């Protein structure tokens with residue numbers, strides 16, 4: 001099985017690339033970070049430190065690496081059996097052109113073998129969004145061929161992989177938690193479902209995507225935002241603060257109540273799922289900065305993401321949402337000199353004020369009462385800060 005993985009970052013090396021390599025795939029990483037590409041191409045292996053329960057060190061061997069904008073990448077796409085990505089939601093549109101060019105070469109070279117593309121990003125149906133970008137860059141007369149031969153498979157991906165503080169100066173080394181979950185939509189594959197240990201398939205992907213994004217990511221983001229406000233550096237420090245923990249847990253429960261209504265989840269199992277996540281946030285072996293987890297606040301505050309979508313759900317089912325509102329107000333308080341979205345949000349708040357910003361960023365124009373509630377909580381937080 002020839003595999004290309006776009007994005008040789010934390011989740012790429014620490015999770016998806018590792019599973020592909022473990023499945024004996026002939027794996028090539030494609031990335032824009034030339035020093036990283038050079039190092040991977042040179043070393044062809046790297047170490048994964050699994051920390052927590054069953055801690056162990058695993059080695060990933062026989063990998064190669066190329067620049068994702070190179071002619072080589074296009075040639076390899078023409079020959080691949082599976083392509084995965086972990087580049088960040090905002091980068092999918094940028095890799096679409098390369099994918100499209102590779103598919104055109106594939107078609108012209110007469111390779112009609114089925115191939116599957118799986119975006120592994122924190123977003124709802126990211127691969128379907130990638131597909132739209134790819135199709136825009138492919139002539140219309142090839143669209144039927146793409147539909148017949150190329151599977152665009154949505155997925156949910158869950159493993160906490162913060163950037164490693166390379167203890168022994170190896171920039172390729174990556175530290176991951178023990179827990180991992182990669183779930184793909186079985187209905188979208190072309191050809192045989194690839195056999196990859198650690199990749200589970202389901203015909204009911206939306207339930208899994210929403211369960212993960214609107215529980216783990218909702219709680220993680222709120223822990224990060226409240227943690228930064230309280231002056232903590234890491235998620236562990238934040239979640240060990242009882243006041244923050246109450247809000248994080250409360251917000252996951254509020255979001256969970258929506259999911260239970262929507263997908264008929266078992267309440268007891270969902271409660272256990274939340275407890276397990278709180279334990280993962282506490283992992284003493286992961287140093288996960290609140291600044292990293294809170295990154296790109298405009299994306300995280302957008303209407304289909306981990307804060308506003310659950311809030312809308314509480315309105316849909318008439319459920320409580322006080323903790324979610326606190327999390328959203330804390331997200332608006334996030335500041336980072338390194339994060340362009342944090343800068344843009346601070347500029348908007350300064351220039352246009354909280355009410356306008358909430359309406360614009362969160363898409364809550366139709367909910368003036370809710371906007372006012374968020375603004376009140378935000379203003380109170382600013383006074384206390």
Ligand SMILES: NC(=O)C1=CN([C@@H]2O[C@H](COP(=O)(O)OP(=O)(O)OC[C@H]3O[C@@H](n4cnc5c(N)ncnc54)[C@H](O)[C@@H]3O)[C@@H](O)[C@H]2O)C=CC1
Nearest residue numbers: 007008009010011031032033068086087088121122160161
């Ligand atoms: N780190 C984690 O714990 C998890 C991350 N995710 C998701 O995985 C995705 C990646 O996250 P991380 O690995 O943490 O980020 P990262 O920043 O460590 O890795 C992203 C990689 O993509 C590369 N990249 C950027 N533009 C590119 C392009 N045009 N072509 C090829 N490569 C490109 C970067 O150079 C970088 O190496 C995000 O969507 C994130 O939400 C999902 C679950 C867990």
Ligand SMILES: O=P(O)(O)OC[C@H]1O[C@](O)(CO)[C@@H](O)[C@@H]1O
Nearest residue numbers: 122159160216217220221293295
């Ligand atoms: O990767 P994003 O979407 O910016 O959000 C960070 C989140 O993703 C993760 O990296 C993994 O799910 C978490 O650590 C965190 O909830």
